[in-house]
Amino acid sequence: QVQLGESGGGTVQAGDSLRLSCAASGLTFSSFHMGWFRQAPGKERELVARITASSGTKYYGESARGRFIISRDNAKNTLYLQMNSLKPEDTAVYYCAAAKNPFAYIRRQYDYWGPGTQVTVSS
Secondary structure, eight states: OEEEEEEEEEEETTTEEEEEEEESSSOGGGEEEEEEEOTTTTTTOOOEEOTTSSSSOOEOOTTTTEEEEEETTTTTEEEEEEEEEEOOGOOEEEEEHHHSSSOSSGGGGGOOOOOOOOEEEOO
16 A cells, blocks of 8 residues: 655744655655645645656756755655745645656646645744
8 A cells, every 4th residue: 555644844934944754655666756746725736846766857846946955765765845945825735746657747647645744834
């Protein structure tokens, strides 16, 4: 059974940093391309960042570019998202997701999802 579990969320102030982790089990982690999505109340779930299986290619959504860093440790079956210079508009539930498709950029292209972790940024 595939399981993805996010951790590291919380409540911080604007300008602070957070590091999210996503532990994976039940799948060959090194064979999956991974993504971080987020969903704020009343908004669509959006891709924040994605990384290919070998870490060869990284993509950042416009909101994350220059502030967030996605990485993975295939030996530990873990995905990370380092979030710096957080803003109130970064407040959302953050989800990690796994895809077999190396060109997965949208929600329906991802095969497995974690339950999410709340990030709240106060001004």
